[in-house]
Amino acid sequence: MIDPLVINRQPAAGRLAFVIDHVARSEPSRPAVVGSAGSPSRTVVSYASLADLVARCAAALAEAKPPGVVVRATTPEAIIAAAAASGREGVSVALLSEDALDLVGELRDWAVVNDSLDVLTPTRQRAVGGHDEPPHVVVATSGTAGPPKLVYRTWDAVLAAARLSEQWFGLRWLLAYDATRWAGIQVWSQSLLTAGCLVAPASRDPDTVARALGEEHVSILPSTPTLLRRLVSFADHGLLKAAAVERITLGGEVADGPLLRQAKAAFPNARLSHVYATTELGEVFRVSDGEPGFPAAWMNRELPGGVRLSTRRDGELIVQLSRDSADVPTGDIVEQRGERYEFTGRRSDVIVVGGAKVFPRRVEETMRGVMGVAEARVFGYPSAITGELVAAEIVLTDPLPEGATPESVRAAAFGACRDALEPHSVPRILDIVRQIAVTTAGKTPRRKAPV
């Protein structure tokens, strides 16, 4: 292992390339990235190969000297090599997923790097000034809190949450996220800074992910609640049993009690924690007791690290990262239930039916409690009469409970909602689908009507 002090002594921008080189010298054949895991076309990239990719891209960047570089690569190793090389060369790098490419106009003077790590410079290149400011990492927000926009972060901020103590070295991480998303960048940078192995499954298909977990001996599973719920509900149980996951880190969405219990049952030996982070704020806090929400005692006082949590009158969670920084409204609504604060939903997720508010998560939880319902998604459907209507999609369990039919489960889901919810919260449109929609960020979409 490398001394964390030695790593931290490197300028943040060059830290990834430094560690990749270091491991490539001491253990050249050590696997850095397993691609298409869980499928027959599985590939392995060693630290030596990855270091070569970084060196090749860095040389091309040193020659082209672009003001910045937009990564258009699709394989995790090319994305990582391009980012590490840009950091080493002091060039800002933009990591944009497919659905954020229309934001690229803002960066039209920047060069483009593709999967073969060629650096393509734009024809009308701007004169390059000196590197008087540190290079940035540019990512797009997931768009959960409004239209996606570009966010500029320093490498110090990108790597701030990485844990470098001995227990984190040499682990095997699942990359369930898009490698160009904030959450994905956190996973691969953590894995590489600690000489770990990044396992990228061939697809998000539950059986493929479960097979990747077992075959590649993945020990750390970072995921959104939506993706984890899909995995534990639909993956083959034999495949899940073969996995030896030691730690599950949930983030990006609220992890509710039923999901935490379901995950504990599927991975009895795993420690569960959920991270509260946003693209704008980075990681704010982490809860590791396996219970939903966070302790009520954390509200309105300074937490270790300087974070302060408070709420607005409507329950929206406000975060102050340090004493000198501004209050940041998060868009997340919390509610005190006994000794905990629990998340009831996002402000923007609220469906307004004839002036009354509906929190989709509560409706989803009610329907998921019905025998025969494996998964549920609730969203607003535009209506000329009431503004919006509550619409839902459910996925049935396979097999159905004995004696049940799709129609009887549908009727039971309506009945459960009528019993538990106010009349305006009961879904008015309920479709049985084979799979619920998931955004590229691995979250449950709240607005789009089914296509």
Next chain:
Amino acid sequence: MSDAFVEAVLAAIATVLRDTGRSGTHAVPTSLLADDLALDSLDLAQTIVLLERSLGVDPFRSAGPVTKPIRTVADLAAVYAEAVRGFRE
């Protein structure tokens, strides 16, 4: 007016009544939406979404303002017949 629109409206209302646990109520073309069938604004909003799915139009959103009073099942069907005709012309 084509019977197909009356049939579509009756089918949509039957779904609304079933989904809301009122399967005992049955609609006919002359049924009064509010008085006979006790359809409230949420029930009507659902009916309109169901009809948008089966007929492909939402006259309350896409076309001009609906001006005729809509009191019965047949009145509602007439609005859709009109909207679909306008759509085709």
